[in-house]
Amino acid sequence: MNRRAPLALAACLTAALALAGCSSASSASSSSSDSSANPSANAPQLKVSGGYMPRPVGDLAAGFLVVTNSGGAADKLTSVTSDISDDITIHSTENQKMRKVKSFDIPAGGELNLARGGNHIMFMGLKQQPEQGQKVGIELHFEKSGPIKVELPVKEINYNPAQR
Template structure:
């Protein structure tokens, strides 16, 4: 009997996938003005797990549409913002920064103004970790840390 219980426990442990462990730090959201129809959220996503993961979607009730976006250099000093359908890779034991001038969560069709000190609830969806709900403070005063193009993994 004890062997059967032990064998069952070992089989269960081995059958359980090693999911990515996701942490979101240093998050903030902003809009250009109180009457803006769009805003964005920035953060650092850490994967402390042993498996690579990918942020594949974001949702929030603050906007009619929420998408994962990046900036692409079109040449001649022109930057274009674009939807990233495949999402953002977050390698195991590494991080991915969503920063101004780079990758970010885009809010389009804001349902209310984003005022200093407010909080925006965002659900981030990962391929392996699933849904992670984050309460993000609105910080209209935060300076850009010079992170243009900072949406790259730091482990490369």
């Protein structure tokens, strides 16, 4: 038996796994709802759902969504960017008082729920007024995971999925 055969087989398997990892990263970066490039149990596995923006009345708007982490490690939402505003912050709401925060925790096996009356994304100094039925593109940035692009459908001013 040739002693080099197992070594060559191991090298081929390593190369194949590396190439598979590269193709996963490419498809994950183009996905609008999944930031996971490496499905490791020790990494965050983020998915975004339920996003929307009530139609703004003035030059302020709010955004709401859910980030689910099915991975084995926690992550943090650290910022949000969008073409619609250069001034976007994330806000915590406690005892009906809103305050800007640096990040939101997304626990392993848990979720971050940004909802009316609670934590949310705040858009200030809107560059344009989105109308009901349009979509606003945003990009969520995380401490560990890559960015996730999301389209928030613009809903009626008083839209609240919790009451539907």
